[in-house]
Amino acid sequence: MAGEGSTPATVSTSELAAVLRARDERYKNMFDALTKQQGGGGRRQETEGREEIHPLQMLLVKLEGLESYASWAEHAETILVSRKLEGYILGMVEKQAEEESKEGQMWRMTNALVRAWLLSSLSPKIAKQVERIKEASEIWRLLKGTFSGVGNEMIACKIQKELQALSQGERYVVDYVSELKRLWSDLDFYDSIDLEYGKCIEKVNKCIEKRRVRDFLNGLNSKFENRRAAIYGNTTLPTMEQAISAIISEETRLNLETVGSAIQGTAQRRSALYVVEGGNYPRPTTDLTEKKCFECGQPGHFRFACPELIGGGRGRGQD
Structure with missing residues (x-):
């Protein structure tokens, strides 16, 4: 090391160039990353500024009228x-x-x-x-x-009549609900209620839902009478989703009971048939000569009439 009073060492031009090159290599990756980020941002802004048009899928419903x-x-x-x-x-x-x-x-x-x-x-x-x-x-x-027919009283009246005449009948609950919701949606469109205040809209919607829950329950098949009476027996009516879920659960239970009864009846018939066929009565045959005796192996007779047993002294003689 040079002393305090020594003359400072001089740096040549070649050595300075080598130091600068080393520094450039050290920060090269950082400069490349910054340049790439700025370029990507510019391309992203250009993409955001350009409106893109996506293909439109075809409608499943055509306008017929x-x-x-x-x-x-x-x-x-x-x-x-x-x-x-x-x-x-x-x-x-x-x-x-x-x-x-x-x-x-x-x-x-x-x-x-x-x-x-x-x-x-x-x-x-x-x-x-x-x-x-x-x-x-x-x-x-x-x-x-x-x-559009918005405000058309004839269309609204037609939909209202269809709702009044609609009942479940023999269809599944899901199909019945689907038809109800279709008619309700059409009625809301053609006979809409315009209100200004949010609280009024909320009250009207609750009132409409109560009426529709009653319409749904009243149109059910008579086999749901017990569950329907239980729902009406509550202090408050359930929401439409809750009522539908309850009836679908009841439908599933009734279907399982029906299937179980059918399986049990089939098993009982098979058991009775097995008892009859497995008894001591000989089965009718078309040709007795084709059957062989289980005792002697000879054709033409059954074991209870076998000559070997009758003449063999075993106490199985016949008249």
């Missing part, structure tokens, strides 16, 4: 919302003034996609009425005004 509109509209809007395209039918995405701009081309392409998809979900007769309309939102508005 008034009766199918509610189901068709619900399915159509659900699919478009899942692809963030509902604005093109609800009018929230307006047509761009400059069609040749990037935004204008995107609107034109997406509108054409939604329009073609809507036309493919219509019956041929209805599709001919709107196929010349270029904007998807206008097609949606026209179909809604023509086929």
Whole structure:
């Protein structure tokens, strides 16, 4: 080591270059990571800024007329919302003034996609009425005004009559509930109740549910009379889900009892038949000469009439 008063050692240019190169290698990985992160962020922002269009699945329900509109509209809007395209039918995405701009081309392409998809979900007769309309939102508005039937008293009256005449009959509980819920959904659509306050809406919904629980119970098959009486015997009615679950459990129990009774009856019949066939009575045969005696092995007679036993002194003689 040099002393305190010694002259400091000089560093040559080649040595300084070697030190800088070593430092560059040390921090190279860090610089590469930062550069990659900045580049990835830029690409991610570019991707987020670009609108992507996903393929639309075909509707299982086609618009045939008034009766199918509610189901068709619900399915159509659900699919478009899942692809963030509902604005093109609800009018929230307006047509761009400059069609040749990037935004204008995107609107034109997406509108054409939604329009073609809507036309493919219509019956041929209805599709001919709107196929010349270029904007998807206008097609949606026209179909809604023509086929929605909201506020149509004739349709609401028809659904109400079907509900009053509906009963379980011989169908399963699940099928009965499915038909009930379909009619209730249609009635809510065509005879909707508009309320402003949340508490009022909550009270009305509870009142409607109580009535529907009664309708469900009253339409059940008579074999559920005991369980129905037990439900009505409570101080408060259960919810619709609880009532359905209770009746399905009762249906399962009754089915198991029926199967058990059938199995028991079959077993008893088999047991009785076994006793009769396994007794001391000889079974009828078509040809006695074909049967052989178990005692002597000769054909033509049974063991109780065997000559060997009769003449053999064993006390088994016959008249």
